[in-house]
Amino acid sequence: MTDAAVRPETPAAEKSTPAGGAPTAARTAAEASESRMDVDAVTDLLLGSWGHVRRQAREMIKDPAFWRIDGQSVAEHRERVLAQLHLLVENKAVHRAFPTRFGGSDDQGGNIAGFEELVAADPSLQIKSGVQWGLFGAAIYQLGTEEHHEKWLPGAMNLEIPGAFAMTETGHGSDVAAIGTTVTYDPGTEEFVIHTPFRGAWKDYLGNAALHGKAATVFAQLITKGVNHGVHCFFVPIRDDNGAFLDGIGGEDDGVKGGLNGIDNGRLHFDQVRVPRTNLLNRYGDVAADGTYSSEISSPGRRFFTMLGTLVQGRISLDGSAAWASAIGLDIAITYGNQRRQFDSGRGTPEVVLLDYGKHQRRLLPRLATTYAEIFAHDVFLQKFDGVFSGRTDTDADREDLETLAAALKPLSTWHALDTLQEAREACGGAGFLAENRLVGLRSDLDIYATFEGDNNVLLQLVGKRLLADYARQFKGKDARALAAFAVGQTAGRLFHGAGLRRLGQTVTDFGSTARAVERGLRADQQHELLAGRVQQMVADVAGRLRAASQLSPERAAALFNENQSDLIEAARAHGELLQWEAFTDVVDQLEDPGTVQVLTWLRDLFGLHLIEKHLAWYLINGRLSTQRGAAVSSYIARLCTRLRPHAQDLVDAFGYAPEHLRAPIASGAEAQRQEEAAAYYADLEASGKAPVPEKKPAKK
Missing domain, CATH: 1.20.140.10 (Butyryl-CoA Dehydrogenase, subunit A, domain 3)
Incomplete structure (x- = not known):
């Protein structure tokens, strides 16, 4: 070539x-x-290895029930997004990564592809669904064992157990290894005692924590027999069926954010909260009834990165x-x-289309x-992920x-x-600043993506x-x-x-x-x-x-x-x-x-x-x-x-978006109609002989 x-x-x-x-x-x-390119063929290339899943997801979100409504209050937006999560369950749109025996399809790559398409509906919907199934549900699945799967996965999948993913703390975000929350084993009762020893150790910025969450997968320092074995994950109920915090658990609403206000982000803290020994998600590390710790991965550092690596999605x-x-x-x-x-040449020519300007x-x-x-x-990248998590190419x-x-x-x-x-936004001028044209809303919602799942520089x-x-x-x-x-x-x-x-x-x-x-x-x-x-x-x-x-x-x-x-x-x-x-x-x-x-x-x-x-x-x-x-x-x-x-x-x-996905009036053809109307108006005025004479006549060609 x-x-x-x-x-x-x-x-x-x-x-x-x-x-x-x-x-x-x-x-x-x-x-x-x-010659022009084959647009349909390029669309297939862009949609990639799971193009059929992306098309299914795009067809689903043509339904206005999935669309963000600008101007809603925070409370209204939160309730709308929660209702949309139930719609995702009804459409079987969020279970692809889970085992077939629970109604999933063991399709790791397809799950991510379908999830990504939700950004065109409402990023708040996308991220709240990611919290529920990509973090909370995935932690149970990836870090737990068969017992945990049978006990909690169905409820996480069908939204009977809305959950939070309690890893980040006010004082430690990207540095997960240094989090302050502790879980100390009590062999006398065969329970773990979860405790937040200081304000900086509060779990923070957690989706589903402020309002909707009934449980959380809590990451904390596991201590047994006086030895800290590093960060492990625990399933912890946090609210009753009436929405009230359980004994020893408290929290706050993070309030209005710069974007993604359809998600109820909040804080959690724990005061000597007890959970059964079996609530440790123990795929990579376990504690026996007498308090003895065991793991197939002897290196604490390698164990830590293995556990976190399971959540790379x-x-x-x-x-x-x-x-x-x-x-x-x-x-x-x-x-x-x-x-x-915008602007003519000064010679009486039609105004110039913006994209003609260098x-x-x-x-x-x-x-x-x-x-x-x-x-x-x-x-x-997605093919690599699917290979590892399907087990086809799962090596260290x-x-x-x-x-x-x-x-x-x-x-x-x-x-x-x-x-x-x-x-x-700037290239669209004032029209780009209108909420109806979506650019400012998308920009605000995606701001947090730069620090989600790890600060970019880290x-x-x-x-x-x-x-x-x-x-x-x-x-x-x-x-x-x-x-x-x-x-x-x-x-x-x-x-x-x-x-x-x-x-x-x-x-x-x-x-x-x-x-x-x-x-x-x-x-x-x-x-x-x-x-x-x-x-x-x-x-x-x-x-x-x-x-x-x-x-x-x-x-x-x-x-x-x-x-x-x-x-x-x-x-x-x-x-x-x-x-x-x-x-x-x-x-x-x-x-x-x-x-x-x-x-x-x-x-x-x-x-x-x-x-x-x-x-x-x-x-x-x-x-x-x-x-x-x-x-x-x-x-x-x-x-x-x-x-x-x-x-x-x-x-x-070739991106393959329909009008229902863009939902921006300036990209709907309305601007072309306005331009045609203006051109027809001036043509008719000129033909009528009633057009005013400009003070400065255009130069002769």
Whole structure:
């Protein structure tokens, strides 16, 4: 396949927009000189491995009963969302991950795919259902044994037992290992005593805790025979059938939040609350009647991460949900931008469609390319998750890879969603600020996704540590001669890049020709080299600076790590971006339809070059790009935007959303009707001979 970055053909638009803004550029693929992509086929690619489940979910949420109603009070919104949960149960829409003997289908990947689609209905509905079945129910299923499944899973599944997932504390969020709530075993009564010893140990931000929850899966430090065996999970009833707290349990409502106000988030605390010994969800650790602790996993650290790893689906679902929320925002903004007109050329020409402006293309099309990359990467991620949790590929290495993927991709997609929804809002002007057009509501609701299931920066630090470990693993068992050879190679590499030799070579090769710079430096293989090389060098640089840590005191070693923390997180972010680019490229490489190949290759190139432009300072400082080739990156992004502009509507139509999913009047065709009405009015006025003469007549052509 010929790479789009070196295609000699002219851009897709037949004519470029001339100075003054006259609307002569092609606005649709049908008008353009290039063949158009197969929209239905691209929809199938985007919906991914569980496309049939996504379609089922989308058909279900066409029912207005699932839609958010703007302007409701917090109390009304909460009750509406609770009623919607019962509708999900009736539609058998939330049980796919559970065993068939309980009415599920043992479909791990399909469960996540269906859950993600609920973001188009109401993110509050999505997250409250995630609390009930993806956290509370999943904790019983993944951390409990057959006895627990038989006892509590049916009630969790049919909503007879609304539940909270009590892990996060006011004083400890992402640092779960340090939570303060304790559970101490009493062998005399064969009970666990749950206690919150100080205010910072209150369980906080818990969905279902403020109002609807009857039980909670509580994470606490397990203490027996005077030994703390670390964090374990317990099933704890918290309210009676009348909604009153049980003895020893108290709580508060978190109140109005910045978004997701259909969820009753609240706080819980415990004062010497007793539960039976069998309420310990003991798949990975158990306490005998006499208080003896046992576990098949001897390492406390490995046991802790194994238990938390069983709940990784939360991060996975947030990654996909955020990507599809970005798709909704871009669908609305690009559809509106294809219809809304603003400003003429000053020569009496019709006003210009927003998406014909270069700046409008620049602000939306790279974000569209990123959203495609995220959706394609998410499907690979989801396949990995399904393989592990179905048992087909459930090894320690696979679980470690899955956790690393979750920590790498969830931050990128959730940050991107916030950025994209804000840009889409601004791109729609005042209309984007109206609640009816959904962009401000989605932006508010998704704000918390950046810290849900782990703060994004903390997650990226986990990725960075994995990258360092993999880097160090290369040298395990190597003799001094091999290490010396590697050191020489590193030195040569630094000379080659840092001293500017490669940069000088690029400048000489590219001298006098931006086109040559594009051809030689921006093709797919060069994009991959630049993106992968950045990750490799950043990890190597951090590893080199941290090498001395093993010889330092714990205090100095911690300080040294802290000095390099920001660079490590940036390396992890670069790693996630590389994974997304590779996933996008894998999809492009399997395409056959020429028009689809052409358009998606341009879009992939736009994503890759956008990443390189974003980090251009790094590439210049480290000698990876010459100044001329760096300038060519930005100029070629503009060319790609021009090429993609006629295909923009096809690209958002391929997301597969119906009007019932977007529910934004500005994306409904109403704006096009307004423009046609205005044009007809002025045409009739001109034809009538009654049109007023402008004070300043347009210049003669």
